[in-house]
Structure formats: C-alpha cells, structure tokens
Amino acid sequence: MSKGEQRNDSQKADVRIDSELDWNQINWQQIQDTVTRLQARIVKAQQEGRRGKVKSLTRILTHSFAAKALAVKKVSSNKGSHTPGVDGTVWNTNESKAQAILELKQEGYRAKPLRRKYIPKAGSNKLRPLGIPTMKDRAMQAVYASALEPVAETTGDPNSYGFRPYRSCQDAIDHIGTIMRRSDRPQWILEGDIKGCFDNISHDWMLKHIPMETSILKQWLKCGYFENDKKFFNETGTPQGGIISPILANMVLDGLQNLLYSKYKNRYQSHKNGKFYWTTPKHKGPNRQVNLIRYADDFIITCNSKEVLEAEIKPMIRIFLQERGLELSEEKTVITNISDGFDFLGFNIKLYNDIVLVKPAGKRVKRLRDKIGEIISTNQAASAEKVIEALNPVIRGWCNYYRFVNSTDTFDNLSHWIWGRLWQWTERRHHDKGKQWRKNRYFTRLNGRDWRFFAKKDDGSMIYLTYPNDIKMLRHKQIRIDMNPYDANDAPYFEERKRRGVKLHLPNSTPTSEPGVEKSMPY
Numbered sequence: 203m204s205k206g207e208q209r210n211d212s213q214k215a216d217v218r219i220d221s222e223l224d225w226n227q228i229n230w231q232q233i234q235d236t237v238t239r240l241q242a243r244i245v246k247a248q249q250e251g252r253r254g255k256v257k258s259l260t261r262i263l264t265h266s267f268a269a270k271a272l273a274v275k276k277v278s279s280n281k282g283s284h285t286p287g288v289d290g291t292v293w294n295t296n297e298s299k300a301q302a303i304l305e306l307k308q309e310g311y312r313a314k315p316l317r318r319k320y321i322p323k324a325g326s327n328k329l330r331p332l333g334i335p336t337m338k339d340r341a342m343q344a345v346y347a348s349a350l351e352p353v354a355e356t357t358g359d360p361n362s363y364g365f366r367p368y369r370s371c372q373d374a375i376d377h378i379g380t381i382m383r384r385s386d387r388p389q390w391i392l393e394g395d396i397k398g399c400f401d402n403i404s405h406d407w408m409l410k411h412i413p414m415e416t417s418i419l420k421q422w423l424k425c426g427y428f429e430n431d432k433k434f435f436n437e438t439g440t441p442q443g444g445i446i447s448p449i450l451a452n453m454v455l456d457g458l459q460n461l462l463y464s465k466y467k468n469r470y471q472s473h474k475n476g477k478f479y480w481t482t483p484k485h486k487g488p489n490r491q492v493n494l495i496r497y498a499d500d501f502i503i504t505c506n507s508k509e510v511l512e513a514e515i516k517p518m519i520r521i522f523l524q525e526r527g528l529e530l531s532e533e534k535t536v537i538t539n540i541s542d543g544f545d546f547l548g549f550n551i552k553l554y555n556d557i558v559l560v561k562p563a564g565k566r567v568k569r570l571r572d573k574i575g576e577i578i579s580t581n582q583a584a585s586a587e588k589v590i591e592a593l594n595p596v597i598r599g600w601c602n603y604y605r606f607v608n609s610t611d612t613f614d615n616l617s618h619w620i621w622g623r624l625w626q627w628t629e630r631r632h633h634d635k636g637k638q639w640r641k642n643r644y645f646t647r648l649n650g651r652d653w654r655f656f657a658k659k660d661d662g663s664m665i666y667l668t669y670p671n672d673i674k675m676l677r678h679k680q681i682r683i684d685m686n687p688y689d690a691n692d693a694p695y696f697e698e699r700k701r702r703g704v705k706l707h708l709p710n711s712t713p714t715s716e717p718g719v720e721k722s723m724p725y
Contacts (some may be wrong), residue, residue, distance in 0.1 A: 404527030
C-alpha cells in the first residue's frame with residue numbers, strides 16, 4: 203500500500219472535528235458505514251494474504267474518529283455502562299460521551315487495573331471472578347475489537363460457534379445433530395474440557411500471534427486487578443470481563459480443527475479467490491469420521507474408534523494446548539459412546555433405537571425446576587400477578603433456548619409439574635377454602651385449554667402464566683459456516699438471516715450484557 207493510498211484511506215475514515223463535539227450532531231449512519239467499509243477491506247486483504255495491507259488498514263481503523271465514536275457509543279449504552287472501573291468513572295451524559303471520544307487516543311494511553319468482582323457460576327454455588335475495566339479501557343478494547351474480529355472471522359475454525367457474530371449454541375447443536383443422524387455416524391465422542399482456559403492462556407503466545415499492536419495488547423494482559431484494595435498481577439490469561447477477551451480466546455484455540463482435519467479427514471484449509479476452502483490432498487489416509495465442534499472453550503470431537511481418540515487425538519490436543527499455556531482436564535475430559543449419550547451446552551444427545559434425539563439435559567431441567575420452585579416458595583404471600591410476572595420470563599427464556607430440539611415431552615412434563623406446584627401454592631395460601639373456590643379464583647379457560655393460572659390486574663386486564671407447552675417448537679436453520687459477516691460479498695446472506703428474525707450478537711451492534719460476558723445459556 204502506497205503512502206498516497208494510506209493518506210486517502212485515513213481521510214475517508216476520519217471525520218474531522220473541532221475541540222468541542224456535539225454528541226447529538228454525530229451522523230451515526232456515516233460512522234457505521236465508515237467502520238463497515240474498512241472492516242470489509244480488512245477481510246479482503248486477509249483473504250488475499252496481504253498481511254501488510256491488513257496491518258495498515260487496521261491502524262487506519264483503530265485510529266479513526268469513526269471507530270472511537272462507535273466504541274464509546276457501545277460501552278456507554280450496554281447493561282454494564284453504569285458499572286464503573288477502578289476510577290469510578292461512568293459516561294452517563296452526552297457531554298461526557300463526546301469528551302470521551304476526543305480523549306480516546308493511543309498516544310500516552312495506559313490501561314488501568316481491573317476492578318475484581320465475583321458473580322454466581324451457572325448451576326453452582328461457586329463464584330467466578332470477573333474483572334471490570336474502566337470505561338476508557340472498555341472503549342479502547344472495543345476500538346481494537348472492531349479491527350481484530352474481521353480477521354478472526356476470516357481465519358477462525360469453521361466449526362467454532364461461541365462468541366462469534368451470528369453464531370449460537372443452537373448452531374453448534376444443530377451441527378452435531380446433522381453428523382449424528384447420518385447412517386454412518388461416528389460412535390465415539392471425546393468431551394473436551396480445558397482447565398481454567400481464560401485464566402491460563404500464555405501471554406507470550408498471544409503477544410507473538412495475535413495480529414494487533416503488541417504495546418496495547420500487553421497493557422491489557424499485564425494491567426492486573428484490584429481486590430479488597432490490594433493490587434494483584436496476572437502472568438497468564440486474558441482479562442475476563444474485557445470486550446476483547448472472547449475474541450482473543452477464540453483466536454488462541456483456532457487451528458485445532460485444521461490440525462485434526464488435515465490428518466483424519468484428508469482435508470486442510472486453504473484460500474482461493476477470497477474464500478477459504480477445505481482442500482483434499484493427493485495422498486489420502488483413512489477417514490476416521492473425525493469432527494470437531496467448539497463453543498468457546500467447550501468442544502467435542504467425534505470418531506469411529508475409541509482407541510484413536512485415546513491414543514492419537516488426545517495427545518495431539520495436549521500438545522496443541524500446551525503451546526498456548528493450556529492443558530486438558532483429565533478428570534472432565536471423557537470418551538463416551540453415542541448409545542450412552544453425552545451433554546453439551548445444556549443439551550443431551552443420545553442414540554435411541556437407531557434414532558438420535560437431542561433433548562434438554564437432565565441437569566438443566568433440574569436447575570429450571572429448582573429456580574421455579576424457589577420463586578413460588580419465596581412468593582407465598584405475594585399476589586398471583588406478582589408470581590406470574592416472576593415466572594414468565596424464566597419459563598419463556600428457558601423454553602426459547604430449547605424449542606429447537608426434541609423438547610415436546612420435556613415441555614409437557616414441566617407444564618404438569620408447574621401446575622402441581624401452583625396448586626400447592628393455592629392450598630397453602632387458602633387452606634380454609636375448597637378446591638372449587640381455589641380453581642375459580644386462580645385458574646381459567648384460555649384458547650380451549652383449562653386450568654390456566656391467571657390474575658386480574660388493577661386496570662382490569664388479565665395476565666396469564668406461560669406454560670412450557672405453550673411455546674411453539676421451531677426448527678433452527680444452521681448458519682453456513684463459510685459465510686463471513688464482515689465480507690461485503692456475504693452481506694445478502696446475513697441480511698436475509700436478519701430478515702427472518704435471527705436475533706444474535708451482530709457485528710458492530712450494541713452489546714447487551716456486561717463486557718465480555720455472554721448469557722447464552724439459561725440456568
């Protein structure tokens with residue numbers, strides 16, 4: 203890239219501003235178009251193997267007003283925007299947001315330590331640590347994520363589904379179902395578990411292999427954290443809670459699929475005409491029906507031989523992870539036969555009489571029952587309206603997650619169980635009243651179905667409980683793994699996917715959770 207081209211790109215990417223900036227006068231469509239255009243160019247350069255061009259475009263994007271403005275908008279409008287870092291600063295006014303854009307500069311930038319807090323670990327009484335960066339550090343991470351994610355989407359493992367735009371747990375499960383429903387399905391599954399993945403990734407490996415400014419990355423990795431007014435430093439790991447951490451973790455684990463497929467599926471990854479392809483080598487080996495499905499640091503590997511998984515593939519994984527400062531958990535990494543079934547991402551996949559069914563995992567069903575039971579028990583003195591308002595989001599969220607698999611029987615059983623718990627609730631609440639009185643007071647007929655738990659609101663309207671079997675079952679359409687949301691040529695595919703109502707993490711969208719935390723699985 204010539205200096206003239208660089209200067210031209212810089213001018214297009216930068217919206218010139220005065221020393222004062224009016225937040226309300228920012229043309230956000232122009233900002234978005236500028237970032238999207240540069241991201242598409244980064245993808246094209248990466249596909250063509252032009253590393254120098256990727257580097258120069260990345261610098262243009264990360265130093266542009268457009269990327270910085272969009273980053274400030276993101277971090278100041280998500281759910282974590284009211285949670286300050288160690289400096290106590292939040293950007294809650296238009297003036298503070300505008301000033302933040304002007305002050306977001308690489309020159310003289312120094313990342314501050316994280317503020318350590320602990321949040322409940324799903325399905326456990328344990329707590330997991332979360333680092334809260336300052337608003338400025340979150341915004342700077344968002345700036346570099348806008349340039350790094352297009353590269354990660356271009357070079358990442360095709361069968362990786364976690365923390366990636368337009369991809370979801372359902373895509374991973376649907377892929378597994380497709381593999382396991384074949385007549386020549388693999389019989390054995392290695393369920394992989396990495397010990398403390400986010401906490402143990404090698405800093406040296408990331409600084410050497412992650413394609414971004416090492417001086418900035420090193421600050422995020424080495425900034426440390428404050429806990430109980432005492433500062434601690436990390437020698438390994440990514441800063442959990444940081445916007446860029448999921449992208450870093452994915453890039454660390456990318457390459458495992460290519461390693462396995464080049465040996466066991468007679469294919470390796472290459473690119474041609476701007477697209478990545480799986481290429482078949484001239485000399486073929488035995489097809490072991492090896493497939494890798496990964497969601498963040500959770501993964502499974504299929505094979506037609508238990509011995510190959512144990513004696514060949516596990517050692518390959520150990521070496522791959524060791525280079526990155528990671529290791530398999532020997533206790534939690536197990537090899538299972540499809541006839542015995544296995545759990546992945548809250549789903550159970552098992553062979554029943556030559557038919558593979560995907561259902562909600564038993565542990566997840568128990569967690570939901572425990573949650574619902576707790577809500578009903580703690581609301582014994584509350585009104586029926588309050589009980590319904592507390593239960594409906596829980597039931598709908600859980601069932602919407604599982605409505606794409608073989609959940610009909612599970613939903614029916616849960617509905618009957620919930621009805622039983624609510625009937626007990628009415629008995630305890632009105633122990634001196636008869637059954638018919640309680641039925642007339644709390645249950646009604648709705649859409650041809652009897653015994654619908656309901657309440658009359660103060661304004662005279664009715665509110666009804668959503669039972670699990672009210673949720674309509676749907677079929678999930680798996681994402682095409684060769685599609686890149688940052689590639690301009692693939693834009694029509696993603697526009698159609700959005701039009702059909704796929705509501706997932708989208709490129710350049712406003713995050714909906716605390717930085718770096720994705721609540722993808724209910725309970």
